[in-house]
Structure formats: structure tokens, C-alpha cells
Amino acid sequence: MINFSEQSLAQLHHQYLPAPMGAGINNKVAISLGKQIEKHYKALNVYVRVIPSEVKEDRYIFILDTLNRTKDTDVSKNVTTVQRRMKKYEYFRLDLRDMKSIKLIVAERPLTDNSLIEILEHQDFAKSKLKIPYAIGFDDNGNMCIEDIAEFPHLLLGGASNSGKSTAIMSLLMSIAFKHRTGNVNVLILDLLGKERSDFDVFNGQQFLSAPIITEPDIGRKAILLLYEEKIRRLKNRNLSYMPHIICVIDEFPRLYSGITNKEDMDKVKSAMNELLSSGRHANIHLVLAVQNPVREDVKGSIANITARIALKCAHYQISKTILGRAGAEKLVGRGQMIFDFISERDKILQGSYISHKEIKVLLAEIERTFDQQNKYPFKLNNLDTASISMELNNKDCESFQRKYVKTDKIILLEAIMWSLPQEKISNSRIQREYQIGNNRAIRVLDQMKGMGLIYELNGNLGWKVIPKCFENIPAKALNYLKENGVSESKIRAVFGENM
Numbered sequence: 001m002i003n004f005s006e007q008s009l010a011q012l013h014h015q016y017l018p019a020p021m022g023a024g025i026n027n028k029v030a031i032s033l034g035k036q037i038e039k040h041y042k043a044l045n046v047y048v049r050v051i052p053s054e055v056k057e058d059r060y061i062f063i064l065d066t067l068n069r070t071k072d073t074d075v076s077k078n079v080t081t082v083q084r085r086m087k088k089y090e091y092f093r094l095d096l097r098d099m100k101s102i103k104l105i106v107a108e109r110p111l112t113d114n115s116l117i118e119i120l121e122h123q124d125f126a127k128s129k130l131k132i133p134y135a136i137g138f139d140d141n142g143n144m145c146i147e148d149i150a151e152f153p154h155l156l157l158g159g160a161s162n163s164g165k166s167t168a169i170m171s172l173l174m175s176i177a178f179k180h181r182t183g184n185v186n187v188l189i190l191d192l193l194g195k196e197r198s199d200f201d202v203f204n205g206q207q208f209l210s211a212p213i214i215t216e217p218d219i220g221r222k223a224i225l226l227l228y229e230e231k232i233r234r235l236k237n238r239n240l241s242y243m244p245h246i247i248c249v250i251d252e253f254p255r256l257y258s259g260i261t262n263k264e265d266m267d268k269v270k271s272a273m274n275e276l277l278s279s280g281r282h283a284n285i286h287l288v289l290a291v292q293n294p295v296r297e298d299v300k301g302s303i304a305n306i307t308a309r310i311a312l313k314c315a316h317y318q319i320s321k322t323i324l325g326r327a328g329a330e331k332l333v334g335r336g337q338m339i340f341d342f343i344s345e346r347d348k349i350l351q352g353s354y355i356s357h358k359e360i361k362v363l364l365a366e367i368e369r370t371f372d373q374q375n376k377y378p379f380k381l382n383n384l385d386t387a388s389i390s391m392e393l394n395n396k397d398c399e400s401f402q403r404k405y406v407k408t409d410k411i412i413l414l415e416a417i418m419w420s421l422p423q424e425k426i427s428n429s430r431i432q433r434e435y436q437i438g439n440n441r442a443i444r445v446l447d448q449m450k451g452m453g454l455i456y457e458l459n460g461n462l463g464w465k466v467i468p469k470c471f472e473n474i475p476a477k478a479l480n481y482l483k484e485n486g487v488s489e490s491k492i493r494a495v496f497g498e499n500m
């Protein structure tokens with residue numbers, strides 16, 4: 001049997017258009033599968049010729065030719081519908097990276113050719129201007145997804161057991177280790193899963209770690225309190241430019257609170273975590289929290305304002321709701337398939353990047369050899385077992401900091417009203433971006449504005465229409481609220497460009 005390479009096949013095909021169906025390889029199953037894909041696309045008014053190009057043990061590879069007026073984007077937009085209609089195939093990925101041809105990979109089971117190393121070695125990663133790039137994975141079109149951990153500024157990762165949480169954390173840690181070899185980023189890892197061996201032990205000894213992998217909740221609590229002290233110290237010092245970013249990863253983070261019997265200690269740890277979440281970014285401190293199923297109300301509360309979220313396959317739609325704010329992640333296939341939500345992009349379905357344990361070892365050995373500690377202020381936690389912590393929460397520094405940097409819901413609502421008044425339309429995501437807040441807080445702001453008669457929701461997810469067009473239109477309830485909170489009439493008029 002002649003085995004055509006994909007490229008020669010595509011060339012051949014273009015040369016002899018129109019080609020008969022199955023001009024690629026002569027595999028009956030692949031030809032019939034190709035016909036089915038064509039049929040499903042046709043039902044959606046998308047016209048393609050699907051040419052089998054390769055059959056491997058675990059997958060079929062097709063080259064797709066667009067016909068009539070069908071565009072490449074029509075093919076990619078409809079790919080999930082076609083996959084759903086085909087039923088049996090869990091893996092259905094378009095690859096549009098080659099400008100000349102569209103490739104479609106179809107498999108019954110999820111595939112793992114989503115190499116992290118491919119991203120790390122790609123020039124987009126090398127040249128990336130992001131501060132702390134994280135090679136999350138690939139989208140349906142095979143495009144790499146790289147995001148900035150510094151921008152998140154914290155990340156919540158949720159999913160059932162075996163869904164791929166540790167694998168995703170591994171990719172995140174390897175992205176940092178690969179990119180930052182001069183000590184500008186330090187990492188603190190708490191693995192509280194309670195397993196005998198931590199998945200992250202392989203990192204022990206690496207110079208960018210702030211402490212060896214922590215597996216005991218009580219040592220983890222000390223580390224968190226010390227991290228909090230570091231935050232206060234940094235904020236007093238103010239000049240952050242030379243201080244390394246600190247990424248603190250906590251796998252199964254609710255266990256941080258387990259086994260505490262005394263209320264005072266519990267309050268200390270909770271407040272330290274809440275403070276780190278609300279203002280750690282001002283001190284270049286970022287948290288990455290992983291969890292299977294956050295059930296405790298206080299834990300749910302503390303994660304409510306995290307803006308970057310990754311949901312892997314969840315055991316139940318209610319868990320998806322806790323993690324993403326909506327159902328959907330229970331339908332993922334597992335093994336690293338994820339929904340990524342960030343302020344500007346929602347519902348991005350990705351296949352998480354993957355690196356094998358063997359590859360991690362080889363890469364870490366190389367990183368260790370080439371590591372060159374240039375930063376003079378590494379964040380190191382020595383002798384955690386014996387460290388004593390003299391932390392006083394809610395001390396003066398912390399309070400004045402709170403006033404200065406952390407906006408209360410009330411201040412955000414006032415600012416959001418003034419900001420919205422001169423606009424035609426606003427949206428939840430704009431509010432999140434404008435005030436660096438999470439989805440839940442933005443919903444609260446919108447609800448209150450609606451209650452004051454300032455906005456109404458447009459149909460079809462089109463955002464919110466702002467009602468007042470001038471000072472006189474502002475409903476009495478809203479006007480009173482603004483005045484009660486010290487906003488003068490002239491200030492309100494000024495946003496409409498009116499004079500008193």
C-alpha cells in the first residue's frame with residue numbers, strides 16, 4: 001500500500017481537483033468516517049471534503065478541503081456540533097496551524113499529544129512579554145494558550161479526583177521553572193492531599209523553591225502566616241521592583257484548615273489567606289489553589305473573588321457551579337480537558353498541556369545546571385518546623401493598607417455608578433476589568449444598580465442598558481444614595497458634561 005505523507009497528499013489533492021472521495025489512504029473505516037463528517041458538516045451548511053490521510057492505532061487524521069463559499073472559520077465554529085453528532089468520538093481536534101491545509105484528528109478516547117515541551121520550546125513562549133507565562137494547553141484549533149500568572153493574580157483550579165489537577169499544576173510549575181532561571185520568581189508548594197508521597201517531590205532541591213514541599217497542614221499554616229508577614233513587610237518597604245514574585249501553590253487547600261481546634265488559630269489562618277487573596281498582588285504574591293470539591297461555606301466565600309479559574313472534569317454539576325459559577329464542567333471528558341475562565345474570556349475549552357514524569361526529571365536537571373541566582377532577595381523559609389511566628393493580624397499597617405488599596409463593596413458600587421452614568425451600555429466583564437473584581441462581586445454591583453433603577457438587562461447576553469441620559473433622569477433612589485455617600489450634585493452633573 002502506498003503511504004502518502006500529509007503534505008504530498010494535500011498537494012496531490014489540490015492538483016487534481018475535484019478529487020474522488022478517499023483519494024488519501026484506502027482504509028474503509030477512515031473513508032466511511034470521513035463521509036460521516038462531511039455529511040454532518042453539510043447538514044450545518046458547511047461544505048468540506050474530508051480526505052483520510054493517516055490511520056494510527058489510536059486515531060484517524062484527515063485533511064479537510066473547504067468547498068463552495070465555506071471558510072476555515074465555518075469549519076472550526078461547527079466542529080463541536082459535528083463531534084457531538086458523531087457521538088462515539090471523545091477526541092475531535094482541528095489543527096489550523098498549517099496555513100495551507102486544515103487537519104482534523106479524531107479518536108475514540110482522549111489523546112495525550114498535548115505536549116508541554118512543545119509550548120515551552122516554541123518561540124511564542126520564548127519571546128513572550130508576559131511576566132510569568134503559564135503554558136496552559138491547546139484550544140480546539142490546536143492553538144497554544146499561554147497566560148500570565150502575574151495578571152490573574154490568583155488562580156483557582158477545581159476538578160474531581162483524577163481529572164488532571166496535579167498535571168495542570170505541574171505544567172504551571174514547569175512553565176515557571178523553564179522561563180525564570182535567575183531567581184526572579186520563587187515558589188512555595190503545599191501539597192495537603194495527605195498521600196504518602198507528593199506528586200511534587202520531584203521539585204525538592206530546586207533553587208527557585210522557597211521551602212521543601214510541605215505536606216503537613218500545621219507546617220503549611222506556618223508557611224502561610226510567614227507569607228502573610230512577608231506581604232506586610234513588602235508593603236512597608238514599597239519598592240517591589242527588585243523583589244521576586246512569589247507563587248504559592250496549595251493542592252487541596254481546604255485542608256489548610258483541618259485539625260485546628262482553637263478558634264483563635266483558625267481565625268488567624270483564615271484572615272491571612274483572605275488578606276493574601278485580596279491584596280497579595282500588591283506585594284507580588286500570587287496564590288494557586290486546587291480543590292476537588294469546596295463544600296465549606298467559608299471556603300466558598302474566600303474563593304469567590306478569584307478571577308482566574310480552571311475547571312477540570314467535575315463529579316457533579318453543583319461542583320462545577322461552585323468552581324465556575326455555572327454548570328458545564330461535569331460534561332468534560334477528563335484527563336486534562338478544562339474550561340478556562342478569565343476576566344476577558346469565558347468558557348474557553350482547552351486540552352491541558354502534559355509532561356511526563358520522565359521528561360520533568362530531565363528538564364529539571366537541565367534547569368538546575370543552568371540556574372543562576374541573580375536576585376539578591378530570594379524568599380526562603382528556613383527551618384519551618386521550628387519557626388516561631390510573631391504575627392499580629394489586623395495591625396495598624398494592615399488597616400492603613402486596607403484603606404489605601406482594598407476597595408470595599410460600597411466604594412466599588414459608588415465608583416461603578418459614577419463610571420456607568422455617562423455610558424450607553426455596561427457589562428459584567430467590563431466591571432470586572434475596571435475594578436479588578438470577580439464575577440460574584442460584579443453581579444452584586446449590577447444587582448444593586450438595577451435595584452436603584454439605573455440599568456436594565458438587555459436580552460441575549462447583550463449586557464446592561466444605562467437608563468439616565470442626564471442628571472434629571474437619575475432615579476431618586478440612586479440620587480439619594482450618591483448624596484448620602486458624599487457625592488455632590490456638581491460632581492454628578494460633571495459626568496454628563498453639565499454645569500450647575
Ligand SMILES: Nc1ncnc2c1ncn2[C@@H]1O[C@H](COP(=O)(O)OP(=O)(O)OP(=O)(O)O)[C@@H](O)[C@H]1O
Pocket residue numbers: 111112114159160161162163164165166167168193292335336337351352353354
Ligand atoms: N493534560 C493531560 N493530558 C493527558 N493526560 C492527562 C492530563 N491531565 C491528566 N491526565 C491523566 O489523568 C491522570 C490523573 O491526573 P492527575 O493526577 O493530574 O489528576 P488529579 O486531579 O490531580 O487527581 P487527584 O485528585 O487524585 O490528585 C494522569 O495520570 C494522566 O494520565
Ligand SMILES: [Mg+2]
Pocket residue numbers: 165166167199
Ligand atoms: Mg492530584
